[in-house]
Amino acid sequence: PTSELEKLGRELALAKAQLAKSSASDAKSAEIIALETKIADTRSEKDSATLDLGRLEGQIAGLERMIAKEKSQQASAESKTIYMRDVESLADRIVGEIEAGEKQDSLSAIKEILNKVKSFVRDFVAHNRDVRDDALLRENEVEKAKLESSKKVLVEKVSETVDTLSQLQKDYTALKEAIDGEKDLNRDAEKNILISMARQNELHGMLGILKSQEDRLVLLEEDFKRELSEAYILAGRDTMDFQKHELLDASGQVVHAETVRAEARHVQEERRKQIEKMKVRLEDAGGGNSEDVMKEFKEAEERDAFLARELGDLQKSAESLRGMIAELDVRLDTEFKQGILKINGQFQEYFSLMFGGGTASLAVVREKKKRRAEFDMDGNPLLSGELEEEGDEGVDIVVSLPRKKIKGLVMLSGGERALTSIALLFAVSQVNPPPFIILDETDAALDEANSKKYGDMITNLSKYSQLILITHNRETMSRAGVLYGVTMGSDGASKLLSIKFDEAVAVAK
Template identity: 25%
Template sequence: EKLKVLKEKTSQEIKEMEGNVYSLFKERGKFEKEISELKAYLGRLKLQEEELKEKIYDREKEIISLEDKLSAIEEKLSEYKDLEIGEVKESVIKLREEINKAKREIKLIGNVNFRAQEDYEQELSRFNEYKEKQIKLKEESKAIKNLIEEIEAKKRKVFLEAFNTINKNLKRIFSFLSPGGRAEMFLDNEEDPFSGGVQLTVKPRGKDVQYLEAMSGGEKTLAALSLIFAIQEYKPSPFYYFDEVDAHLDEVNARKVGELIRQKSKEAQFIVVTLREVVASFADRIIGVSARGGISEVFALENKALEELIKRD
């Protein structure tokens, strides 16, 4: 029972830790998504800014070039104003059309967002802030993982120490209660003890190894008492109460149980309810209860008197 409580308590602590880790991972995923979106947005802003700058630069360069050409042509025209200059005029008209076209294209570009750089800096600052949070979350997540691993290692160590000690006690106690017999516990999964259960096998004297389901009532009683005493030796209690635990035992086995309780009574107090005189004979104090006329009567019985009764039988 105490192993079960320890296991449940530790499992609960791990579930809470796992819940915290899951929350941190969820929050980290949220930050990573926002960071990714910010990166994409910053990239688009930067690309748009570069494209606009490039278009403006090309158009302004083109206008300057065309205006230079126009000035040069007009200067030449002034020198040859009396000559036939029809072809030259056509060239000038063409140049003016190209200049006007370039100006129209600049207008189509619209107003340039001169705050793009400032927006970029702000978004970059937010990006760096989220990046720092992400790093911190990773560090916290790693710390929690390490803590969980440490707890798992300690839990496994404590459990195996308890299991091995109780198993050792079980073998010794059962061999006392059933001379020539053997009882042993084993794990369903030795690699991961907490993913499986604990099995108990018993080999009564002169019989094959059996599981509890296949044993008689008396054999089950001896196995159960052996396990109880094995656990209590690992975690002793100052007080024990047994209620007719010898009900399914024969005389020989009942005597062995009485002897064992007598031994253990040096370290703890036992109150045992029994109908077996052989078990009661090992008690320091005997209190009898009888019914007469529908009324229960309690009386003290000397151990010597009980021994005399046993001898008569």
């Protein structure tokens, strides 16, 4: 690139010297600019004169229409123009004669006056029929003559400007052709200059890139020597003799130096980062002896293999636990639904006992959730159809009272809900009886008839579980084995009273 750059410099100097000889063309350029200015001024003058000529022709056409109209009106008697002063004069004469006739008593004198009035009117009409007002017509014709004269002058001016403009265009064309001929002679020289300058800039750029690469290689070489020194300190003399050792890849295959040099730069940079990490680990470990480093490497490798085996065992255990969880989910679902069936049998029995009939059961339902709609950039829904998805499973109570059309739990009264709840509670207790059941005023909302039914149910339930009831209902208390009460004595302290009905009956007998 350096020798080519010097050659381009010599060729560029010769082309510039050739262009310097053609500086005489500046005078012709100034002349063509002057001609362009004259042509523009002449064209503007021509356009102005043409505009004025068009305006004069419009005015002349308007006057011609006015003259024709005036002549037409004068030829027609119906559109004859009469001056107001003549009409007023006629009116005064007629009024004078009429006033004079009003003073006459003779019929002949009045007729004479009327004949005079007729004569005035006939004479006025005959006079104005023959009179012609040519003043306005003459004025319009004089104005038209003036405009025709001005038009003639403008026509001559437009013709002169057209001739001048044509001559200027010819001169301009001839001068431009002469200048273009001179440009053709210098065009090759200018082209050579441009090509040489472009190539010169390209070579300068290439030299800059090569210089930058050279500086980078020098820095990399210095870094490599420094890293070798650090490796010698950390791992011993073997690192200085790296060229004598064979390079192995991850699979244990031999890697040749040519293959490493042909690698992409980013691959080498990644390997360098890995080496830097190893160096940091060696420094943290206080490494300085290659035998110690290799020993630690083997221990770390064995530890890594052991942890890999442990990780595999943990993954197998996780898979086993996932399978166990799936089996438990199936088993729980099965047992849950079987339990629902058992509860439904007892629930129906207690419900029929409480209400004298009807049906009641528990149903496993899955809640329907509305899914949030998603839209694209144009506002159109991404998914069609109903935006619903299934939720978690739950339990719903389905009841139907006897002799009523009520089918849902929400339609029941407060007492009916209480009875339904008691029936469900006792049904659950019957399926898997607990050792103790504590009921806190569950019979508060029951009337006397339902209290007896409630008493029968707790009597039956007491066969399977120990019942502790808190109640104010006499019917419920009558079914108890032992009755406890809390009262306040005269000293203001609470006292606990108890009665065992079996002993009380024996004493009473």
